[in-house]
Each structure stands twice: as structure tokens, then as C-alpha cells.
Amino acid sequence: MINKDVAVLGAGIVGVATALHLQTRGRDVALIDRRGAGEETSFGNAGIIERATIYPYLFPRDWRKLAVYAVNGLNEARYNWRDLPGFAPFLWRYFIESAPRRALDHALSARPLIEACLGEHEKLMRDAGADHLLRKTGWLKLFRNEASFDEGRAAAEAIKPFGLNVAILDAQDVRRAEPALRETVVGAVHYLDPASVSDPQALTLAYLRLFQERGGRFAQGDARSLQADSDGYVVETAEGVLHAREVVLCLGPWSDLALAPFGYKIPLAVKRGYHRHFRPEEGASLSRPVLDADRGYLLAPMARGIRLTTGAEFARRDAKPDYTQIEKSEIFARQLVALGPRVEDEPWMGRRPCLPDMLPVLGAAPRHKGLWFNFGHQHHGLTLAAVCGRLLAEMMTGEKPFADPSPFSIERFA
Structure with missing residues (x-):
């Protein structure tokens, strides 16, 4: 039997950090x-x-916009009618948690994590020799009409009291910032404080190499084999049964499968998303991620080419992929940027783990000593990986947590 102090289940960016x-x-x-x-x-x-x-991604409060969503009229979000009954309870709770007062409370809870997220990644990147993956150029949110631009400016103003920096760009400013854009937009918000990476998986693998170089063990195994024993937990791996005094579940959209045998039930939902890479035509390079706010897709410069990513698809976690959203996004994206051939034969599909308050579950299991959680980071798994890894490690080792972890407790869903 392999014996360890801690077993971390799930080797995504959150688990590795x-x-x-x-x-x-x-x-x-x-x-x-x-x-x-x-x-x-x-x-x-x-x-x-x-x-x-x-502020987390909120459920829309404008009934006119909701009516458009209801008929899949906006590319940024899509759902399948057959899956709606299964999603309805989550969507209702999501709507409740997006009320202005609650949304402000959630924002204040998340604020220490957001403020420290980049700094914590930079520390790990330096140790892992992955600094070259980081771009500190912010990102652009483009608007095609004055009404949406007004909304975008208002959203930008709302975050200024938190000490965040934005620049409001007119059409000429946008053209100077990203000369490869072929269509004219009325303006953009340049979010200056965020950074981006040119290869998210390469970053995860760099963190993994650092972990292994420091003596950490990586093994393949199925988290569903996890069981409690007299002095900890056991899980089956390809290298044999592993015993650990403590276990951390970092299983993202599959966390509910490992939680259920221990009697924990949470309102976890999955927002699926798609991406595809394109070789840019000559002169079509981007210097930062660009969100086409009115058409609901994002383009990001990556090591493999320009990555086109979609908004949210509400569907069963393991339902067959539906490429409608990314195919429509590709039509729009080719009008904006001179995209060349597709890199992959088929788009990639992934799953985001979401809770109705758009906050992660982070902390101890209330009824099982030594069982810990770090999942449910919704659209911000990369953003929050390093800082949430730090916060949980502080809790597990008896350090004073740098931020109040109570808003992230699983007990809020009791």
C-alpha cells in the first residue's frame, strides 16, 4: 500500500496548484x-x-433579454429543451442568488481571491519556469452598438471602487490596439489588470513538473473508488491502493459523483463550452484576448493559433456535443479577424462546474474528518486555481487564512 499525508483527487489546474x-x-x-x-x-x-x-457572472434580470435567451436568440448562451427540466431548479436558485444585494455580498466574498489571483500565479510560474507563458496585456470587450457600449461602460464603472483599472476606447483606439480587426466597432472596454496565458494546459503541466521535481507523486486512478477507513482514506490507483490521512476533492464538474457516497448533495450544474484553433492569415495576429460582447464569443492568441471560445451551453454533462454555438461563432469571428484554416478536425468541448452563487466550495467536510473540498470555480478555474490552492492549504495546515473562507463552505447548501 502507498502511504501519503494527502491525496488530491483531480489534476486540473486547481488540483495541481x-x-x-x-x-x-x-x-x-x-x-x-x-x-x-x-x-x-x-x-x-x-x-x-x-x-x-x-462580480460573478449573474443571471440576467432584464425580462426582455430573458425572452431572447428563451428562444436561443443570443449566441452567448444556449440550451436544449430536453435538458431544461433537469436545469430548472438550478436556474431558479441562480436567479435568486443574482439579486443585487446577494450579488454584492458574493462579490465582497470573492474580492480577496480576485485581488490575489494573479500574484499567486506569478509566484508559482516563477518557481515552475513558466513565466514565458504570461502576457500582461489585459483583455478587450468589444461593443457594436451604443446601447451595449453604455452597458459596458456602466459595468466598468462599477468595479472602479474596488481599485481596478479600465480604459474606455473609442473606435479609433480599438483599431490602434488591435490593427488586425477588420470590422468597425463603436468602442471597447480595456480591462487592464488581468493577464493571460498562451497555453493553459502547458501551464498546468509546468506546475505538475515542479510538483514532481519536489518529490510529489502523480498516479492515475478513479476518484469514485474513494473510501474512508479507520485512520484516513483509501483510493485505488494504477500503482496500487493509496492511503492518505487527508483527501482533497478537486474534481470540477464531476465532484458530485465523489460526494454522493459520503452523503453530500449540492446544487452543482455544468455549463459546457467549446473551442477551436485557427491558423491566422498574415497580419491577423492579436496581442490580447478579445471578447465580441454583442455576438457572444471570444478570440485569444494561443500557442496553437487563435483560439475561438464559446459562451455557455446548458446541457447534461455527458450529452453528445452540439456544435451549433461554435459554428455560429466561427462565422462571426471570420468577419472580425482574418482566420485561416482550422487546426483541429473537431472542436473541443469542456465542462464548467457552477454553483448558483457563482462561488467555489472550499474547506472542510462537516461530517468527515480529513475530507476537504476545492471545486466549483465556474468560469474562473484558471483565475482562482493558485489563490484557492493557497487558501485551502493554509486551512489544512493550521495557518491563519489570508481571507475569510466561511463564504465558500459546503455548509451554505445544507
């Missing part, structure tokens, strides 16, 4: 995943370390 922080604090850690590191949700995203999103 958590394992590193525990290791730094003297714990002997095993990292376990059914696949390779960073091959699920962490593989496909916009690559933004979103230092500016204090």
Missing part, C-alpha cells in the same frame, strides 16, 4: 487523476487570469 501549496507546507502529497494532468476543463478556456471580475 492545491497539491503544490500543500507540498510547500511540508505535506507528502499524491495527485490522482483518471487521465493526464490538465486534460479536462483546464485544457480549454480563454487563458485569462481574470483579475478584474469582482
Whole structure:
């Protein structure tokens, strides 16, 4: 039997960063995943370390806009009618948690994590030799009409009291910032504090190499085999049964499967998303991620080309992929930027783990000593990975947490 202090289940960016922080604090850690590191949700995203999103993604309160969503009239969000009954309870609770007072409370809870997110990543990147992956150029949110631009400016103003920096660009400013854009937009908000990475999976793998160089163990195994024993937990791996005094669940959209046998039920939902890379035509390079706010897709410069990412698709976690959203996004994107051939034969599909208050579950299991949680980071798994890894490691090792962890407790769903 393999014996470790801690087993971290899930080797996405959240799990690997958590394992590193525990290791730094003297714990002997095993990292376990059914696949390779960073091959699920962490593989496909916009690559933004979103230092500016204090407010979470909220459920719309405008009934006119909701009516358009209801008929799949906006590209940024899509759902399948067959899946709606299963999503309805989550959507109702999401709507309640997006009320202005609650949204402000959630924003204030998340604020310390957002404020420290980039700094914590930079520390790990330096140690892992991954600094070259980081771009500190912010990101652009483009608007095609004055009404949406007004909304965008208002949203930018709302985050200024938190000490965040934005620049409001007119059409000429946008053209100077990103000369490759072929269509004219009325303006943009340049979020200056965030950074981005050119290859999210490469970052995860760099963190994994650092973990292994420091003596950490990575093994393949199925988290569903997790069981409690007299002095900790056991899980089956390809290298044999592993025993650990403590276990951390960092399983993203599959966390409910590992929680259920221990009697924990949470309102976890999945927002699926798609990406595809394109070789840019000559002169079509971007210097930062660009969100086409009115058409609901994002373009990001990546190591493999320009990555096109979609908004949210509400569907069953394991339902067959529906490429409608990304195919429509590609039509719009080719009008904006001179995209060349597709890199992949088929788009990639991933799953975001979301809770109705758009906050993660982070902390101890109330009824099982030694069982810990770090999942449910919604659209911000990359953003929050390093800082949430630090916060949980502080809790597990008896340090004073740098931020109040109580808003992230699983007990809020009791």
C-alpha cells in the first residue's frame, strides 16, 4: 500500500496548484487523476487570469433579454429543451442568488481571491519556469452598438471602487490596439489588470513538473473508488491502493459523483463550452484576448493559433456535443479577424462546474474528518486555481487564512 499525508483527487489546474501549496507546507502529497494532468476543463478556456471580475457572472434580470435567451436568440448562451427540466431548479436558485444585494455580498466574498489571483500565479510560474507563458496585456470587450457600449461602460464603472483599472476606447483606439480587426466597432472596454496565458494546459503541466521535481507523486486512478477507513482514506490507483490521512476533492464538474457516497448533495450544474484553433492569415495576429460582447464569443492568441471560445451551453454533462454555438461563432469571428484554416478536425468541448452563487466550495467536510473540498470555480478555474490552492492549504495546515473562507463552505447548501 502507498502511504501519503494527502491525496488530491483531480489534476486540473486547481488540483495541481492545491497539491503544490500543500507540498510547500511540508505535506507528502499524491495527485490522482483518471487521465493526464490538465486534460479536462483546464485544457480549454480563454487563458485569462481574470483579475478584474469582482462580480460573478449573474443571471440576467432584464425580462426582455430573458425572452431572447428563451428562444436561443443570443449566441452567448444556449440550451436544449430536453435538458431544461433537469436545469430548472438550478436556474431558479441562480436567479435568486443574482439579486443585487446577494450579488454584492458574493462579490465582497470573492474580492480577496480576485485581488490575489494573479500574484499567486506569478509566484508559482516563477518557481515552475513558466513565466514565458504570461502576457500582461489585459483583455478587450468589444461593443457594436451604443446601447451595449453604455452597458459596458456602466459595468466598468462599477468595479472602479474596488481599485481596478479600465480604459474606455473609442473606435479609433480599438483599431490602434488591435490593427488586425477588420470590422468597425463603436468602442471597447480595456480591462487592464488581468493577464493571460498562451497555453493553459502547458501551464498546468509546468506546475505538475515542479510538483514532481519536489518529490510529489502523480498516479492515475478513479476518484469514485474513494473510501474512508479507520485512520484516513483509501483510493485505488494504477500503482496500487493509496492511503492518505487527508483527501482533497478537486474534481470540477464531476465532484458530485465523489460526494454522493459520503452523503453530500449540492446544487452543482455544468455549463459546457467549446473551442477551436485557427491558423491566422498574415497580419491577423492579436496581442490580447478579445471578447465580441454583442455576438457572444471570444478570440485569444494561443500557442496553437487563435483560439475561438464559446459562451455557455446548458446541457447534461455527458450529452453528445452540439456544435451549433461554435459554428455560429466561427462565422462571426471570420468577419472580425482574418482566420485561416482550422487546426483541429473537431472542436473541443469542456465542462464548467457552477454553483448558483457563482462561488467555489472550499474547506472542510462537516461530517468527515480529513475530507476537504476545492471545486466549483465556474468560469474562473484558471483565475482562482493558485489563490484557492493557497487558501485551502493554509486551512489544512493550521495557518491563519489570508481571507475569510466561511463564504465558500459546503455548509451554505445544507
